[in-house]
Amino acid sequence: MNPQLFKKKHIDRLGVQYKNFENIFHPLKDIYFFCKNLESQIFLGNPAFIQMCGKKDELDVIGKSDYDFFPQHLVQGYILDDQKVISTNKTMQNKIELVSDLKESLKWFITTKAPLYDKRGKIMGTMGTTRDMQITAEQIRPFEKMSKAIEHIHDNYANPIEIKNIAKEVHLSVSQFERNFKKVFKTSPLKYIQKVRLDIAIQKIIDTNRSISEIALESGFYDHSHFCHYFKKQTELSPLNYRKKLHKIHRFNK
Incomplete structure (x- = not known):
């Protein structure tokens, strides 16, 4: 499906939530925000997340999955978390994990994922944020130890x-x-x-x-x-x- 149509299809289900997400997360430089559908396909991401995926244009990410951007052995864990959040209808809060960036170096990230509901209250996927823990030395020091x-x-x-x-x-x-x-x-x-x-x-x-x-x-x-x-x-x-x-x-x- 055309990425623009794919995004529109999901945004229409979100309703007014979409503008809230855009207003809050679009300007943030150090927080990577994303929304995925029930099949773990990305349909929304802020500029920081798009850059994290190694792309400049959001349309290069829309409709794709983590498999297209990150090492497969890590992606299996990401999708496991997606499916667990969906099946249990519970938020995964502040999961601290070592992940590989696009240069294949390990970094500490902290990730939160939550069930994403459409305007009718039906679960339609997951929304989440992840943040590079190495941005501030004070935050990362306990993990380095x-x-x-x-x-x-x-x-x-x-x-x-x-x-x-x-x-x-x-x-x-x-x-x-x-x-x-x-x-x-x-x-x-x-x-x-x-x-x-x-x-x-x-x-x-x-x-x-x-x-x-x-x-x-x-x-x-x-x-x-x-x-x-x-x-x-x-x-x-x-x-x-x-x-x-x-x-x-x-x-x-x-």
Whole structure:
């Protein structure tokens, strides 16, 4: 569909909300604002977001998905968040994550996503903001102190990880580390480890034809049953049904 028609179709459903979004988010330079439909296709973005996608014209982004602009292994996590917000009808607030920019360097971002409703009150997708945490040194300092811990988790997710070993990486006792980690990331180290493993598993589910049991072990889960239980708790879908759904969305966005 023509990008202009695609945008108009969705904006018509938004009604007066569109002008509110434009007035609030269009001038902002350090906050990236976007709206997506139920298939995670972008139909609205402020200039900062368009630039983040590596484009100058909004029409080069409209009707496309994150798959067109960002590394695939990261996009799977973005779409998982989109679908979770839609299926649960709940806002995802202030998710702090390492993401890759267009130069493929890692940066800290903080993202919030919420259900987006049309003028009749029916959910039509997601709206969100994300912000580069490296813009101010004061904001990023606590995260930099934990960078070695994060690297340790990402390097060793497939193996058993002991909290005491991560704590040593940042020269803290276990209790100090757990307390500081939760203060910075708003989650416990164990929950963060499980989230990393889940993201890796999702990447493998989409990118490979490996069995669910193989993926579970390769991603650091100790057995098939535990993995499937945790996966369904987080996504509300079984791993196999999730694979089918994401393949469908990916094909739709090609």
